[in-house]
Amino acid sequence: MNQENLQQDEADIEVKEKPKIASVEQNKTSQEFADEILGKIENDFKSVSNNREEIEKVENSILLENQSLKSEIKNELDLDNKLGTLDTEATTAKEEAKSTISEISGFSKAYHHPEYRKDIAKQILEARKSGENAEEVRAKFYEKTGGEKENLESQEKERSVAEIMKEKDLVVVHGMLMPELNPHTLRGSDFNNKVLDNTRKDIGFEDTYNVVAGLSPTISASIPSPDRPNNGLAFRHGVILVEGQILSAKKEDSGSVAFGLHKRIPKYGNEDHKHSAIQPNIDIESIVPSAGPNSSTWNELTVEKPKIAGLFQDLSINNEYYNINNPESKWKVIFPDKQESEILEEIEKEKAERKEELNRELFKMKEYSEKLKIPLYAFKNEEGELKKYKVEFTEGKHKDSYLKKIKYGFTDDSIPSEEKELIWSYNLLPVTALEIHNKQTEASEDEQNQITQNLKDKKVFSQNR
Amino acid sequence: MISVMNDSTEIKKIKEGYYSFKAKLGDIFSRKKALMKNYRSKLEEAKIKEIKESLNNQSK
16 A cells, blocks of 8 residues: 555544544543553454454355365465464554554653753754654664663562562651751752752741642652661651652662653663663662662662652661760760760760750651641661651640640640650550551542642742743 | 643644554555455355356266
8 A cells, every 4th residue: 555545544534533532532631542542552453453253254154065175275365474464564553553652642751851852853853854764763762762661561560669668668768858847957859859949948848748749749769778877868757658660779869850740860870771760670679778888878769659658757866876985986086175974974965955856856747747647657776777666646744734735725836846745755666668558548639639729829839840 | 753742732643643553454454354355255166166066966
């Protein structure tokens, strides 16, 4: 069939198929529409590739006495070969259409570096101008993209946050700043983030939580480990994820950069996949332990479509840091003129301050946990192991004075956390990652909409979103 | 096609891809149908021949 006829056929088919496609298209995003069309392509393909059934139908309607005649006629017509060739043609047409539509529907748009996409478009344009084979450039791009897509799909289990929790007792966390308590902390989570409005200093823990819970952006995350400084946590608090697909997993900080809400590409350690957000092969267990004394403090994962299991607070106290006899300890250096007993006093003072700081953060997390209606967990580095706990608060010894304050018009928010510490005490109940996974609570559609509305009202997004 | 597109442009391109596939598949289907038609007529010819031969044998 020549090109002209095929184009005419396409036009005829467009007229014939238009009403059917219109009903498929209704109220759908391009991604949903593409998924439906991909399903249609599979069904259409099946309807023309049923050779055996067709042959049997013909043969059963004309029964010959001499059975060998059938084979002779088939051979004479070269029927099996010709049908086989047509099937191959149909398979090729199907694969081409699927790969084109998959590309159009956003695989490249979702995962490829913008510069790479520009470069491919430029190569195709230049090949067209110079009379070279532009289709070959395009075909190579589709082939490579198809391979990347297959690769991602083949590692579904290895890349699943839920599976990692269930199978390996590991948690994937997204550390979040709490400028409410630590106003001078660098806004680290904004580095490489072109989505949040970095000029806004009033974007706090709850806003960051709402962005993750309400919009499920592709985020950076890490798997804490007891052998890393600060347990491999960028911040002492944040969220534990319960679902999501891991696109890349590096043993060190990969400096991932967000190119929009749903695209985040590592900057370092990606020599074999600089053009893409997807690391070809990931091996979770190998990235958890520290890479050695000179390595960066945390590992870095990028996770798409994350869902939150709960909040976390790290309550670890690094006892080695407060050990005066530790050869790496700073104490004798910073207090060269003091007696050991005086230095010990200083150490105790600083340790107490640290405990107070952690408690203040924990009580702030209690408030968020209650407000956001999600569980609160704690981590503690104990005997070289990072233990996970569910935090449960109980009434403390100063409950009566607290109730009196409430009676006289104090609100819960207006009572300082140091006082709350006396009002409430807490229990730490050991939990596994599987138990955290199983306790997840799903936000209702109304709650999700409310979260999104709050974000819009507060205008937390930059123009680069 | 590789440059960033909005949803309506993408949907248009998806439709074009689908119509093009349907045209190719339609062509393949017609060629398959022609092949099967040919096979059927050859089988029919052979059947007629068999019937004729059987009638001839009976008349002998």
